[in-house]
Amino acid sequence: xxxxxxxIIGVGLIGGSLARALRANNQCRTISGYGRSRENLDKAIAxxxxxxxxxxxxxxxxxxxxxxxxxxxxxxxxxxxKIKPYVNDKLIITDAGSEKGSVVEAAxxxxxxxxxxxxxxxxIAGTEKSGVEASFKELYEDxxxxxxxxxxxxxxxxxxxxxxxxxxGARVVNLDVEYHDKVLAxxxxxxxxxxxxxxxxxxxxxxxxxxxxxxxxxxxxxxRIAASNPEMWSDICLANKYHLLQLIDxxxxxxxxxxxxxxxxxxxxxxxxxxxxxNTRENLK
Ligand code: NAD
Numbered sequence: 001x002x003x004x005x006x007x008i009i010g011v012g013l014i015g016g017s018l019a020r021a022l023r024a025n026n027q028c029r030t031i032s033g034y035g036r037s038r039e040n041l042d043k044a045i046a047x048x049x050x051x052x053x054x055x056x057x058x059x060x061x062x063x064x065x066x067x068x069x070x071x072x073x074x075x076x077x078x079x080x081x082k083i084k085p086y087v088n089d090k091l092i093i094t095d096a097g098s099e100k101g102s103v104v105e106a107a108x109x110x111x112x113x114x115x116x117x118x119x120x121x122x123x124i125a126g127t128e129k130s131g132v133e134a135s136f137k138e139l140y141e142d143x144x145x146x147x148x149x150x151x152x153x154x155x156x157x158x159x160x161x162x163x164x165x166x167x168x169g170a171r172v173v174n175l176d177v178e179y180h181d182k183v184l185a186x187x188x189x190x191x192x193x194x195x196x197x198x199x200x201x202x203x204x205x206x207x208x209x210x211x212x213x214x215x216x217x218x219x220x221x222x223x224r225i226a227a228s229n230p231e232m233w234s235d236i237c238l239a240n241k242y243h244l245l246q247l248i249d250x251x252x253x254x255x256x257x258x259x260x261x262x263x264x265x266x267x268x269x270x271x272x273x274x275x276x277x278x279n280t281r282e283n284l285k
Contacts, residue, residue: 002164005030007064009079011044011053013126014096015070016135019049021168024137034060035071044132057082061091066164069095073235077106084111093118094161098184098232099239100148100177116152119161121145122180123170124188128227141169148177185243190251192233193244195226 006022008015011033022028033053035041041053054060061067061083069076076097083093093111097103100120107118125143127134145165149158162172175183198219205211237244261269 001029002027002160002167003029003065005032005064007032007034007060007067008050009034009060009067009069009083010071010075011035011041011050011132011135012070012130013132013134013139014123015068016044016047016049016132017125017137017139018068018070018096018123018164018168019044020135020137021140022164023048025167027164027167032060032064040132047132049132049135058086061086064091066092066094066160069093069097072229072232073097073099073102073239076103077110080107080110084114087111087114087117089117091117092157092160094121096121096123097239098122098188098236100180102239104148104150104177115150116154117157118150119153119158120148120150120177121161121165122148122184123165125170128225128229130229130232138169140165143170145170145172146180147172147174148180149174181240182243185240185247189236189240189244190247192225192228193237193248194251195223196233199223199226 003022006019006028008019008031011019012035015033019028019031019033023031030052031050033041033044033050034055034057035044035053041050044050045053057079067083069079071079076095087093093107093114095103095118097120100122104118104120107120108115111118123140123143123145125139125145127139147158147161158174165172202211202215202219258270258273260266261273
């Protein structure tokens with residue numbers, strides 16, 4: 001068994017799925033929860049995801065081996081302030097935030113030299129659903145978890161966090177914080193912005209009739225993620241503003257290129273571009 005007790009701050013899709021997987025694999029004796037919705041926490045107990053919860057951060061964190069922050073990004077700083085008084089020398093703090101730069105900056109500011117015990121992480125797994133009811137123990141199986149270890153981290157604490165995710169079936173890779181944020185802006189944050197924009201665009205056409213009634217599989221495939229948690233995604237967009245704004249401009253230039261080919265009736269150019277892209281897409285693993 002890896003842990004005697006872990007504390008999950010935010011028992012939703014991500015935190016709840018970790019708790020379920022650790023429990024199913026017998027890797028943790030006790031799992032305590034902390035959250036802002038008593039209703040969600042009561043459900044988490046009823047579903048057997050956590051053993052107990054409290055409004056008192058001290059009671060949840062004090063004797064834990066590891067704390068996972070799994071709430072929307074903007075809540076990390078105030079929650080770290082609450083956790084700080086209970087950080088003993090053995091406690092490992094980790095998180096599941098989808099952006100790492102702002103998280104590391106806040107953690108450095110708030111927990112000071114205890115930063116050596118903070119091992120930032122990001123599971124590359126999820127769905128568009130939220131809350132503990134959406135959590136499931138298989139979520140991390142065969143998925144990547146990215147850790148962005150800090151120079152101050154002790155290797156054995158990074159190892160404990162890696163082992164925890166691996167015990168849930170995940171493959172763990174280590175990346176630099178800045179590189180993580182640049183890559184995830186491209187592969188995850190930009191696609192979410194595009195999905196939100198596309199649905200927003202079509203819903204603004206309401207006066208022209210119910211266009212959604214005629215939506216086909218392609219539209220649904222492309223926009224599934226526009227049903228994701230709005231609070232979480234607005235936090236991610238603002239936290240990763242620098243990389244995301246560059247990518248929105250870059251994407252716009254690709255859209256302009258296609259627009260120009262259509263304006264100039266350049267079927268050959270369009271077909272060449274679409275063939276090149278199809279080839280890239282088909283070769284994606
Ligand atoms: P979720 O909405 O399912 O769960 C979040 C939980 O945090 C909820 O139970 C909510 O009540 C609680 N919470 C919210 N604000 C709080 C606060 N101020 N104090 C205490 N509890 C609070 O969200 P999720 O999908 O589990 O995402 C959690 C984190 O994981 C986010 O930081 C997100 O960036 C990251 N993440 C999400 C995904 C995904 O696909 N959903 C993937 C990887 C990482």
